[in-house]
Amino acid sequence: MKKPCNKYTSEDISRFVDNELPRDRYHTLKQHLHHCPDCSLLIEQYKSISAVFNDHADQQGLKIDAAKLKQKFNTAIQNSKKKSLENVFGFFGRNIYLKLASITAILMISLFMFQGDGDLFDPAGPSAIVKSVDTDFASVMIIETQKEKHTIIWFSET
Amino acid sequence: MNKPEANADIDIDEQDLVERLKKGQQWAFNVLVNRYQGRLLKIAYGITLDHEDSLEVVQDVFISVFKNIQTFRQDASLATWLRKITINQCLNWKRRWKRRFKWSHESIESENDKTLFEENKKKNDPETLYKGKQFEKNIMQAIKTLPEKIRVVFVLNAFEGLSYEEISKTLNIKKGTVSSRLHFARKNLINSLELND
Numbered sequence: 001m002k003k004p005c006n007k008y009t010s011e012d013i014s015r016f017v018d019n020e021l022p023r024d025r026y027h028t029l030k031q032h033l034h035h036c037p038d039c040s041l042l043i044e045q046y047k048s049i050s051a052v053f054n055d056h057a058d059q060q061g062l063k064i065d066a067a068k069l070k071q072k073f074n075t076a077i078q079n080s081k082k083k084s085l086e087n088v089f090g091f092f093g094r095n096i097y098l099k100l101a102s103i104t105a106i107l108m109i110s111l112f113m114f115q116g117d118g119d120l121f122d123p124a125g126p127s128a129i130v131k132s133v134d135t136d137f138a139s140v141m142i143i144e145t146q147k148e149k150h151t152i153i154w155f156s157e158t
Numbered sequence: 159m160n161k162p163e164a165n166a167d168i169d170i171d172e173q174d175l176v177e178r179l180k181k182g183q184q185w186a187f188n189v190l191v192n193r194y195q196g197r198l199l200k201i202a203y204g205i206t207l208d209h210e211d212s213l214e215v216v217q218d219v220f221i222s223v224f225k226n227i228q229t230f231r232q233d234a235s236l237a238t239w240l241r242k243i244t245i246n247q248c249l250n251w252k253r254r255w256k257r258r259f260k261w262s263h264e265s266i267e268s269e270n271d272k273t274l275f276e277e278n279k280k281k282n283d284p285e286t287l288y289k290g291k292q293f294e295k296n297i298m299q300a301i302k303t304l305p306e307k308i309r310v311v312f313v314l315n316a317f318e319g320l321s322y323e324e325i326s327k328t329l330n331i332k333k334g335t336v337s338s339r340l341h342f343a344r345k346n347l348i349n350s351l352e353l354n355d
Contacts, residue, residue, distance in 0.1 A: 010341065010344075010345055011338070014337070014340055014341040014344050014345075015341075018321075018322065020321070020322050045348055046344050046348075049297060049348070050312075053298075053301060053312075053317075054316050054317055055294075056294055057200045057317060058200070062209065062212060062213060064195050064199070064216060065213070066191075068217065069217050072217055072221050073220075073224065076221050076224060076225060080225065
């Protein structure tokens with residue numbers, strides 16, 4: 001690439017082409033162009049590259065195939081409808097059998113909990129309060145578990 | 159409400175168009191496509207440098223707009239939003255397909271160029287036209303060698319005429335970076351052209 005004169009860099013010229021130089025510098029360079037063929041040539045080259053690229057893209061005559069776009073558009077609509085339907089059904093959206101099985105399992109476990117002898121989740125059963133003391137400053141409770149006879153002391157400041 | 163012809167050049171302002179798009183009116187979508195496809199296709203072509211890729215990309219842009227129009231807050235113009243989506247789609251597209259390495263197998267003289275040449279031959283001096291076409295081919299070949307991030311900046315400058323400030327906002331880069339990338343693009347293109355001479 002032919003270099004511009006020593007007064008300006010090729011980046012200055014590039015910014016000049018885009019009207020991005022500070023106003024003072026822009027006007028000084030514009031004046032300078034009257035007697036500097038090197039800078040003038042570079043400006044012409046920079047401008048012509050953009051113009052040719054622009055014209056080349058214009059000449060491509062690109063146009064979207066309406067039928068193809070419509071097909072994609074319809075698929076997108078169908079997918080969004082399907083998605084909103086899934087949201088409406090929420091939990092039952094996809095694998096309904098798996099979800100029914102889960103509900104049945106939860107019901108069965110609940111029945112065991114409330115109808116059985118209470119062994120399912122708490123083998124030790126409910127605890128008993130052996131002694132409790134309340135004062136103005138604190139409360140103390142002595143609790144004993146039923147089967148293992150473990151003692152729990154609970155203290156709380158009032 | 160009257161339903162205008164899908165292909166008609168409908169005089170509807172942007173605000174109205176966006177509202178109708180948000181309501182899911184399909185004819186508004188057709189208006190959007192008719193109004194913006196040319197501009198977006200040109201940007202996509204500038205970045206991908208491929209007919210088919212640019213068509214696919216812009217189709218995807220419109221589908222993406224249809225899906226996400228509710229998220230468009232209108233703090234920028236519709237054109238700005240569409241431009242941003244197109245650039246992102248192009249860059250993602252390139253990432254997806256970069257292994258294809260198709261450009262190395264591409265003929266420099268496409269069918270379109272041939273037709274264009276044939277059409278203009280009668281009107282213009284053949285030698286001048288040939289030189290012009292050769293210059294264009296050389297430029298396009300040189301543009302293909304530019305790194306993608308440089309080419310995007312060059313496209314926004316050359317096609318959309320955006321200022322450095324606008325390019326920096328669109329691509330989330332500094333103004334100084336815009337300036338240096340444009341300078342890099344121009345310097346490299348001229349160097350490549352001189353090598354071809």
